[in-house]
Amino acid sequence: MSTAAGLFLIRLRGVTKVYGSGQARLMALAGVDLDVVAGEFVAIMGPSGSGKSTAMNILGCLDTPSSGQYLFQGAHVETLSRDQRARLRRRYLGFVFQGFNLLARTSAQENVELPLLYRGETAAKRHAAAARALQSVGLGGWEDHTPAELSGGQQQRVAIARAIVTEPAVVLADEPTGNLDTQRSREIMVLLSGLNLDHGITVLMVTHEPDMAAYARRLVRFVDGRIDSDAANPHPVVPGEPTVPAATAGAT
Numbered sequence: 330m331s332t333a334a335g336l337f338l339i340r341l342r343g344v345t346k347v348y349g350s351g352q353a354r355l356m357a358l359a360g361v362d363l364d365v366v367a368g369e370f371v372a373i374m375g376p377s378g379s380g381k382s383t384a385m386n387i388l389g390c391l392d393t394p395s396s397g398q399y400l401f402q403g404a405h406v407e408t409l410s411r412d413q414r415a416r417l418r419r420r421y422l423g424f425v426f427q428g429f430n431l432l433a434r435t436s437a438q439e440n441v442e443l444p445l446l447y448r449g450e451t452a453a454k455r456h457a458a459a460a461r462a463l464q465s466v467g468l469g470g471w472e473d474h475t476p477a478e479l480s481g482g483q484q485q486r487v488a489i490a491r492a493i494v495t496e497p498a499v500v501l502a503d504e505p506t507g508n509l510d511t512q513r514s515r516e517i518m519v520l521l522s523g524l525n526l527d528h529g530i531t532v533l534m535v536t537h538e539p540d541m542a543a544y545a546r547r548l549v550r551f552v553d554g555r556i557d558s559d560a561a562n563p564h565p566v567v568p569g570e571p572t573v574p575a576a577t578a579g580a581t
């Protein structure tokens with residue numbers, strides 16, 4: 330790609346989303362421009378109803394804009410057919426949702442294998458890759474447990490394993506810690522940060538919690554279907570680094 334668009338993994342240009350019509354017409358997105366470079370970790374914040382999930386669904390090729398452009402690696406997603414969008418989704422994107430969205434009565438191992446099944450991978454490949462992904466989220470040994478036999482934090486880690494088992498370019502996480510306590514939320518943030526820092530996966534995460542957004546290196550704020558602010562986070566939390574100020578660390 331020789332154009333400027335090639336610099337960006339993701340570009341939204343004037344994206345709108347209108348739901349309903351007449352009296353019930355609602356503009357969920359009112360012209361969103363967003364550029365994301367590969368390897369970024371972006372937190373998306375903003376009031377309830379400001380369009381965060383609508384934007385994530387469009388970015389995740391789960392929904393289409395009413396108008397405007399969505400470029401993914403320079404390709405115009407808004408012109409793709411439903412099948413082409415599904416292929417893009419399966420090849421490049423991983424999803425983590427607030428409600429974990431695991432299949433009940435299905436083992437952690439089988440939940441994580443599912444995206445590979447859709448890709449047509451052999452049973453042997455699926456098995457090995459899912460076991461590796463579960464290991465990488467700290468759930469080695471938990472392969473046979475069903476969601477009901479796992480804590481919320483563990484279920485979300487299974488969901489992260491499922492999101493990364495296909496080695497996606499981008500992980501889209503919509504309030505991934507919304508159902509978890511602070512300790513479990515931090516564990517999830519450490520995992521997401523690791524995907525970004527250690528594996529170069531681009532992470533876009535919606536959150537209502539400033540403590541969780543603090544892990545991202547860029548903060549985008551939605552208000553009324555528009556981007557109200559978009560700025561670098563000058564001091565992102567880096568897992569493993571001491572959070573105690575340097576001046577007082579060790580001064581016991």
Ligand SMILES: Nc1ncnc2c1ncn2[C@@H]1O[C@H](COP(=O)(O)OP(=O)(O)OP(=O)(O)O)[C@@H](O)[C@H]1O
Pocket residue numbers: 348349355356357375376377378379380381382383384
């Ligand atoms: N499928 C739909 N049909 C009609 N209206 C919708 C639909 N999905 C979202 N909306 C409306 O679009 C607006 C934006 O919703 P969206 O879910 O994107 O907000 P959000 O920023 O994710 O909010 P929250 O923080 O509560 O999750 C809301 O007013 C919502 O009611």
Ligand SMILES: [Mg+2]
Pocket residue numbers: 381382383503
């Ligand atoms: Mg939402």
